[in-house]
Structure formats: structure tokens, C-alpha cells
Amino acid sequence: xxxxxxxxxxxxxxxxxxxxxxxxxxxxxxxxxxxxxxxxxxxxxxxxxxxxxxxxxxxxxxxxxxxxxxxxxxxxxxxxxxxxxxxxxxxxxxxxxxxxxxxxxxxxxxxxxxxxxxxxxxxxxxxxxxxxxxxxxxxxxxxxxxxxxxxxxxxxxxxxxxxxxxxxxxxxxxxxxxxxxxxxxxxxxxxxxxxxxxxxxxxxxxxxxxxxxxxxxxxxxxxxxxxxxxxxxxxxxxxxxxxxxxxxxxxxxxxxxxxxxxxxxxxxxxxxxxxxxxxxxxxxxxxxxxxxxxxxxxxxxxxxxx
Amino acid sequence: xxxxxxxxxxxxxxxxxxxxxxxxxxxxxxxxxxxxxxxxxxxxxxxxxxxxxxxxxxxxxxxxxxxxxxxxxxxxxxxxxxxxxxxxxxxxxxxxxxxxxxxxxxxxxxxxxxxxxxxxxxxxxxxxxxxxxxxxxxxxxxxxxxxxxxxxxxxxxxxxxxxxxxxxxxxxxxxxxxxxxxxxxxxxxxxxxxxxxxxxxxxxxxxxxxxxxxxxxxxxxxxxxxxxxxxxxxxxxxxxxxxxxxxxxxxxxxxxxxxxxxxxxxxxxxxxxxxxxxxxxxxxxxxxxxxxxxxxxxxxxxxxxx
Numbered sequence: 001x002x003x004x005x006x007x008x009x010x011x012x013x014x015x016x017x018x019x020x021x022x023x024x025x026x027x028x029x030x031x032x033x034x035x036x037x038x039x040x041x042x043x044x045x046x047x048x049x050x051x052x053x054x055x056x057x058x059x060x061x062x063x064x065x066x067x068x069x070x071x072x073x074x075x076x077x078x079x080x081x082x083x084x085x086x087x088x089x090x091x092x093x094x095x096x097x098x099x100x101x102x103x104x105x106x107x108x109x110x111x112x113x114x115x116x117x118x119x120x121x122x123x124x125x126x127x128x129x130x131x132x133x134x135x136x137x138x139x140x141x142x143x144x145x146x147x148x149x150x151x152x153x154x155x156x157x158x159x160x161x162x163x164x165x166x167x168x169x170x171x172x173x174x175x176x177x178x179x180x181x182x183x184x185x186x187x188x189x190x191x192x193x194x195x196x197x198x199x200x201x202x203x204x205x206x207x208x209x210x211x212x213x214x215x216x217x218x219x220x221x222x223x224x225x226x227x228x229x230x231x232x233x234x235x236x237x238x239x240x241x242x243x244x245x246x247x248x249x250x251x252x253x254x255x256x257x258x259x260x261x262x263x264x265x266x267x268x269x270x271x272x273x274x275x276x277x278x279x280x281x282x283x284x285x286x287x288x289x290x291x292x293x294x295x296x297x298x299x300x301x302x303x304x305x306x
Numbered sequence: 307x308x309x310x311x312x313x314x315x316x317x318x319x320x321x322x323x324x325x326x327x328x329x330x331x332x333x334x335x336x337x338x339x340x341x342x343x344x345x346x347x348x349x350x351x352x353x354x355x356x357x358x359x360x361x362x363x364x365x366x367x368x369x370x371x372x373x374x375x376x377x378x379x380x381x382x383x384x385x386x387x388x389x390x391x392x393x394x395x396x397x398x399x400x401x402x403x404x405x406x407x408x409x410x411x412x413x414x415x416x417x418x419x420x421x422x423x424x425x426x427x428x429x430x431x432x433x434x435x436x437x438x439x440x441x442x443x444x445x446x447x448x449x450x451x452x453x454x455x456x457x458x459x460x461x462x463x464x465x466x467x468x469x470x471x472x473x474x475x476x477x478x479x480x481x482x483x484x485x486x487x488x489x490x491x492x493x494x495x496x497x498x499x500x501x502x503x504x505x506x507x508x509x510x511x512x513x514x515x516x517x518x519x520x521x522x523x524x525x526x527x528x529x530x531x532x533x534x535x536x537x538x539x540x541x542x543x544x545x546x547x548x549x550x551x552x553x554x555x556x557x558x559x560x561x562x563x564x565x566x567x568x569x570x571x572x573x574x575x576x577x578x579x580x581x582x583x584x585x586x587x588x589x590x591x592x593x594x595x596x597x598x599x600x601x602x603x604x605x606x607x608x609x610x611x612x
Contacts, residue, residue: 072587080587129459143553145456152555153435156587163549164583167472175585243469247449247553249458277470279481281378281386281462 002060006051007302009068009110010034012084015047018298019054022063024120024306029298030054040086048099064104064305067092068113068297072155077107080155106304110297112149112158115142117300118254122291129250131241132290133160135259138174139182139189143248150248160244161186165236184236187212187259193232199225216262230269238273245274245282256290263289308366312357313608315374315416316340318390321353324604325360328369330426330612335604336360346392354405370410370611371402374419374603378461383413386461412610416603418455418464421448423606424560428597435556437547438596439466441565444480445488445495449554456554466550467492471542490542493518493565499538505531522568536575544579551580551588562596569595 004027007018014031021027032050035042047067055062069092071082077093092107108116115124115132124130128147134140139161143150150157166179171192173180183189190212194204202225203218204210218226241253253274260266271287292299310333315322320337327333338356341348353373361368375398377388383399398413414422421430421438430436434453440446445467449456456463472485477498479486489495496518500510508531509524510516524532547559559580566572577593598605 150451150554153557154555154587156551156585157553157555159552159555159585159588162585163552164545177583177585239470243549244553245462246465246469247463247550248456249460249463249465251459277483279462279465279468279483281460282465 002058003063004055004058004060005063005302005306006065007298007300008047008051008065009113009297009301010043010047010085011070011110012036015043015050016294016298017050017054018295018302019058020302020306022306024302026295026299028054029295034085036084036086039088040082043085043087044092044095044099048096051100062100062102064106064302065096065100065102066113066301066304067096067105067107068110068301069107070110073107073109073151074155075151077105079107104305108149108301108304109142109151109155109158111140112142112144112151113300113304114140114256114296115144115158115254115300116149116303117292117296117298118256118290119144120303121299122296123254123256123288124252127251127286129248130252130254131158131160131244131248131250132254132256133237133241134290135185135187135255135257137186137188139186140257143250145248145250160240163240163243165240181236181240185233185240185259187257190215190229190233190259194226194229202226212259213262216259216265220262220265230265234266234269235273238270239277241270242274242277242282245278245285249282250285252286252288254288254290256293256296260289308364309369310361310364310366311369311608311612312371313604313606314353314357314371315419315603315607316349316353316391317376317416318342321349321356322600322604323356323360324601324608325364326608326612328612330608332605334360335601340391342390342392345394346388349391349393350398350401350405354402357406368406368408370412370608371406371408372419372607372610373398373402373411373413374416374607375413376416379413379415379457380461381457383411385413410611414455414607414610415448415457415461415464417446418448418450418457419606419610420446420562420602421450421464421560421606422455422609423598423602423604424562424596425450426609427605428602429560429562429594430558433557433592435554436558436560437464437466437550437554437556438560438562439543439547440596441491441493441543441561441563443492443494445492446563447550449556451554451556466546469546469549471546487542487546491539491546491565493563496521496535496539496565500532500535508532518565519568522565522571526568526571536571540572540575541579544576545583547576548580548583548588551584551591555588556591558592558594560594560596562599562602566595
């Protein structure tokens with residue numbers, strides 16, 4: 001019988017799965033709906049059933065399962081709170097062992113797991129210590145040092161989006177704080193900055209439902225106001241990553257999420273502000289774009305058990 | 307023959323040594339001058355000679371030597387640059403193995419090593435993951451996660467003093483940057499803040515050669531201006547430690563160095579600003595004062611080889 005490994009990434013809308021060979025080749029991927037009702041009590045049974053269905057279809061053996069979840073996780077695989085999928089405190093690892101009969105199961109925070117995936121097969125290939133930052137609706141962070149995820153004692157390691165970068169902010173971040181990186185470097189943050197003080201001579205002035213892509217596209221086209229906003233975005237992110245470098249001194253930074261699709265313009269500007277704000281010994285780290293998109297999670301998840 | 311372990315802490319003026327039993331009891335300590343001339347070429351031979359002298363006096367065997375050095379060190383014990391003691395790139399570990407004939411030798415950055423010492427026998431006792439910050443002439447930082455020093459790829463992990471906490475600073479930090487934590491939270495930084503804008507109604511106005519102790523003592527005595535300065539110090543340090551917590555999520559913070567001798571006033575204020583600026587999951591970490599003073603380095607150094 002063939003031997004398979006499963007990587008799964010539990011999100012607020014879908015659970016993504018990948019089936020991998022022993023050597024880490026992805027053989028198939030699929031997804032199911034995430035049923036968040038009733039404190040998400042169906043999620044793990046659904047995951048186990050979907051894996052069993054695939055196993056039976058292939059008539060193979062499951063040798064290991066790695067799972068990424070959207071919240072803080074301890075090294076023992078206990079989730080402390082997952083608001084996105086309505087989980088209370090839950091021992092994910094032992095529950096899944098019980099449901100699947102597979103002993104080799106590991107659970108990680110989704111941002112850390114995505115970082116592991118990018119380091120293994122994506123933008124962080126060839127490195128051993130990276131900081132990955134995901135610029136989407138929010139700003140997520142995952143840190144890998146010497147090949148191992150930095151989890152932290154409460155599973156809150158790598159929460160870069162909530163480091164403080166501005167003292168004079170008046171609006172509140174989703175976390176209740178003021179001046180968090182997420183307020184400037186997320187897609188939402190870029191739009192927020194662009195809308196506040198929007199100049200009528202900017203091409204952005206005519207756009208309804210402005211997106212971060214609109215702002216970055218306008219900047220690429222030379223719109224002066226959009227360039228100012230992009231510069232502010234890059235300055236906050238560059239300084240925040242400089243602060244992170246002074247703490248963990250990684251080899252490289254990997255930038256992912258929707259905002260990163262703007263490409264090299266982001267990397268170049270962020271890198272400049274980073275280098276302007278770090279100690280000499282920390283200059284000239286590698287800056288890379290993420291490459292795996294939504295698959296980073298399933299790659300990283302399976303990597304934990306391979 | 308008795309078996310001994312040595313912890314040594316190389317500073318800009320003296321090298322401090324401790325001789326320890328196998329169970330980690332300090333049996334004796336002593337120090338020698340640090341001869342920094344000629345690119346510090348005499349330092350390691352002096353260290354080896356001093357250890358051999360002590361060994362011969364006790365007629366014992368040296369089972370291991372741990373060394374702290376004032377600069378970035380790789381995991382292999384290579385020092386990349388130590389301006390304080392004039393060292394160029396130097397393979398400290400292999401050189402000392404050659405000079406002493408002892409195989410079990412480890413080398414660490416002095417701030418990381420002091421953190422390890424405080425965790426083992428000082429203010430960080432009972433914890434496994436701590437961030438230590440040393441508030442002296444500068445601001446040093448050492449991070450221990452899961453019992454292991456966070457070194458970083460260029461040995462610059464834990465350089466908390468140069469994280470940026472202020473955008474509007476006009477004066478330069480020693481590192482060439484502007485707005486580094488060190489400019490506000492070191493002894494030098496506290497005096498700098500107090501002197502700039504010094505009010506004539508403050509008890510500090512009459513003091514020549516003002517020290518950080520003067521400022522903190524005046525604050526304890528209720529001097530309004532000194533309290534404002536102390537509050538600013540605590541705010542910058544609290545926010546900087548909050549930023550660090552979002553990256554590494556430790557169990558506890560240990561605050562050492564000359565400034566920490568002011569005691570609980572520091573802890574209480576810093577803790578308040580810390581809690582005001584972290585995610586819910588990171589609140590209520592332990593804050594402790596360092597306890598080992600100048601001996602933290604030799605305790606941490608020997609801990610590496612015990």
C-alpha cells in the first residue's frame with residue numbers, strides 16, 4: 001500500500017488539504033467547507049472524515065497529518081482560542097489522534113505554518129531562519145529560527161502586526177490598541193491611509209470602493225499622492241521589520257499576502273527603510289516575495305510531520 | 307582530583323572569573339585586567355594563563371569553560387567584531403581550546419550569557435523563556451527561549467536597545483540611528499532627557515554632573531519634573547518590551563543594570579505601559595528585577611558548559 005502524508009490548513013471559510021508523498025511531492029489537493037456553527041464542533045470530525053475518504057479512495061496508509069489553525073497554539077497542540085472558527089480552548093492534537101487513529105500529528109498556528117511552507121518550497125527556499133509577514137486584511141507574522149517555528153509560551157510568537165509603530169494614531173486597531181503596524185501595512189490599512197486626506201488631484205479621488213491594489217497600481221503609474229501613501233506604508237513596514245531583526249536576527253524576510261502581489265515595488269521600498277533603521281550587523285538581509293499563495297499553509301503543515 | 311568548571315566574562319576593563327563545582331556552586335571568584343592593546347591579542351592567553359594558575363593552585367581538573375564576550379558571536383564561537391576590546395574577527399572557541407587543552411568550551415554574547423545566568427540563579431529563576439534587558443550606559447538585551455539563547459544568524463539577536471521607539475528624535479544614537487530605545491531607557495538616556503528642558507522648579511536644577519540615580523531618586527521623593535521624565539522612560543521601555551513580546555512571547559522579563567537599582571518604581575511603571583500596549587494573550591507577563599549584578603555573566607557563562 002502507498003504511504004501518504006496530509007497537510008491541512010483550517011481557515012474561516014474552507015479547510016484546504018494536500019496529499020503528499022514521503023519525499024514531499026504534492027499529489028493532490030482539495031478543500032471542504034469550514035462549519036463554524038456550534039463552537040466549531042464539527043470541524044475536526046469533518047477533517048478526519050475527509051482524510052479517511054481520500055485514504056480509502058487511494059487505498060493507502062496515512063503516515064502523518066500536519067494542521068495549521070487560525071489562532072495561538074501551544075507546542076502540545078492545544079488551541080487557546082480561535083475566534084475565526086469559534087473554537088474555545090481545544091486539544092486539537094489529541095482529538096485528531098482519537099478521530100483518525102494516526103499517531104504522527106502536529107498542530108501549528110497558520111501564520112507560522114505558512115512561513116514554514118514558504119521556507120521549504122517557496123520564497124524562503126535555501127534559508128534556515130526567516131521572518132514571514134503576510135499583508136492581507138490584517139498583518140500576520142510567522143518566524144522560523146534554525147528550522148524551527150518560534151511559537152512562544154502562549155502561542156503568540158510572531159504577532160508582528162501588533163507591534164507599535166506610531167504614537168500619534170487616534171483611530172483604534174482591531175485589537176484595541178493604537179498605532180499597530182496592521183493599521184498601516186495591511187490592505188485595509190493602505191486604503192485607510194489613502195482615504196484620509198485624499199487629494200482631489202489624485203487618480204484615486206474618482207474611485208468608489210477603493211482597494212489596496214488601486215493605491216499600489218496608481219503609485220506604479222506615477223500618481224503623486226498614491227506614491228506618498230506607498231512610501232508611508234513602506235516606512236512603517238521597513239521600521240517594524242528592523243525592530244523584529246534586532247530581536248531575532250534572521251537570514252531573510254519573506255513578504256506575502258494580497259498586498260505583496262504588487263511585487264518588486266514593495267520589496268525595494270521596504271528594504272530601503274529597513275536598511276536605514278538597523279544596526280550595521282543587521283543590514284543587507286534578503287527580502288523575498290512569497291511564492292506559494294494560498295498553498296503555503298498546506299505545504300508548511302505537512303512539513304511538520306515529514 | 308577535584309573537577310571544576312570555569313565561567314568567565316570578558317569586559318572592556320576586567321575579565322571576571324568564577325570557579326564552580328559540578329553541581330553549579332560557585333567556589334571562588336577573581337578578576338584580571340583586560341589588556342586591549344594590539345587588537346586585544348593578549349586577552350585569550352591571559353585568560354588561559356589565569357585559569358591554569360587557579361587549576362594548579364587547587365590541583366584539580368578543568369572540565370569545561372564558558373566565556374561571555376562583549377560583541378556578536380556565532381553558535382560556533384566566532385566573534386565577528388568586538389570594538390570594546392579591539393578584537394577583529396576571531397575564532398575564540400578554537401583558540402581557547404588550543405591554549406587550554408580543554409575541549410568543552412562555549413562562547414556567548416555577554417548580554418545573552420547574563421540573561422542565562424539570571425534565569426539560572428537570579429531574577430529569572432523558575433522560568434524557561436525570558437527577555438532580559440540591562441539598563442546601563444547603553445541598553446543591552448538577552449533572550450532565552452525554551453532554555454536556549456537566541457543568538458541570531460549574525461549574533462545580533464536580542465539587540466533590543468536599538469529598536470526604534472520614536473520618530474521625532476533629532477539627536478543621533480551611538481549607533482548612528484535616531485529614536486533607538488537606548489536614547490531614552492539607558493542611564494545616559496535618562497540624564498539626556500532630564501537635561502533637555504530642565505525646569506528651574508525641579509530639585510534636579512541645582513545638580514552638577516546629574517546621574518540617572520539623581521533623576522530616579524528625585525522622582526521617588528515626589529519631584530514633579532523628575533516624575534515626568536521617569537514616566538517617559540517607562541513608557542518607551544514598556545512599549546519596546548511590548549514590541550519584543552509580540553515577536554517572541556516569553557514567560558517573563560528581567561530588568562537589570564544600574565538603572566534597575568531604583569527598584570520597584572521601575573518595574574511598576576514599565577509593567578503598566580507594557581500591559582497597555584500588548585495583545586490580550588500577551589498581558590500579565592512576569593516582571594522581575596535582576597539579582598546577580600556583575601556576577602550574572604560568570605553564572606551564565608558556566609551554565610553553558612555544565
